[in-house]
Amino acid sequence: MRIDIITVLPELMKSPFEASILKRAIDKGLVSIHFHDLREHSKNKYRQIDDYQFGGGAGMVLMVEPIDKCISQLKSEREYDEIIYMTPDGTTLNQSIANELSLKGNIMILCGHYKGVDQRVRDHLITREISIGDFVLSGGELAANILCDAIIRLIPGVLSNETSALTDSFQDNLLAPPVYTRPADYKGWKVPEILTSGNTPKIEEWREDQAIKRTKEIRPDLLDD
Numbered sequence: 001m002r003i004d005i006i007t008v009l010p011e012l013m014k015s016p017f018e019a020s021i022l023k024r025a026i027d028k029g030l031v032s033i034h035f036h037d038l039r040e041h042s043k044n045k046y047r048q049i050d051d052y053q054f055g056g057g058a059g060m061v062l063m064v065e066p067i068d069k070c071i072s073q074l075k076s077e078r079e080y081d082e083i084i085y086m087t088p089d090g091t092t093l094n095q096s097i098a099n100e101l102s103l104k105g106n107i108m109i110l111c112g113h114y115k116g117v118d119q120r121v122r123d124h125l126i127t128r129e130i131s132i133g134d135f136v137l138s139g140g141e142l143a144a145n146i147l148c149d150a151i152i153r154l155i156p157g158v159l160s161n162e163t164s165a166l167t168d169s170f171q172d173n174l175l176a177p178p179v180y181t182r183p184a185d186y187k188g189w190k191v192p193e194i195l196t197s198g199n200t201p202k203i204e205e206w207r208e209d210q211a212i213k214r215t216k217e218i219r220p221d222l223l224d225d
Contacts, residue, residue, distance in 0.1 A: 059115030086140030090129030102154035111140030177210035
């Protein structure tokens with residue numbers, strides 16, 4: 001998988017890809033990440049990429065021209081399965097979307113900034129708009145990092161145990177059951193006996209029951225879905 005990220009602040013985004021699971025995926029050649037500084041596509045020597053909005057109002061807007069130039073250049077080099085714009089009013093990211101995107105080959109992500117982007121970018125250049133929640137960040141960079149993490153960890157070979165991702169919360173519209181590790185008894189806080197019984201079918205049955213119970217208590221809306 002190749003992910004191209006268009007941003008005003010590429011330096012803000014790099015550190016998550018230099019450690020942990022994301023770095024492992026890059027080192028294995030399972031994914032490549034490429035940052036593109038939007039200011040490199042400005043049409044003047046001041047590297048201007050934003051301007052005041054027509055009609056007045058507070059906040060600057062990312063201009064259509066530098067974005068179009070950057071996207072057009074990338075599209076001239078390869079085909080993209082999705083060109084995603086990170087925006088608070090997009091479709092809320094969920095596990096189903098992450099699963100779908102993890103199967104793609106080439107993805108481009110545009111990070112919003114300031115008051116957002118010229119609407120013509122959204123109307124003519126973007127194929128999908130994604131939000132990470134009903135709140136506003138100072139820019140789309142951190143949201144793009146979250147999206148990348150959610151996608152990349154699902155690519156076969158990234159996790160040492162690939163079945164781990166299949167048992168995560170939300171994969172089957174259920175929250176994950178409680179998990180425990182050694183010691184089995186700590187300060188009198190004991191692990192449920194079923195988990196140390198060695199009875200695999202009963203353990204799986206217990207886990208499913210616990211997942212349903214937790215979902216009913218914490219996120220009953222998932223069961224409605």
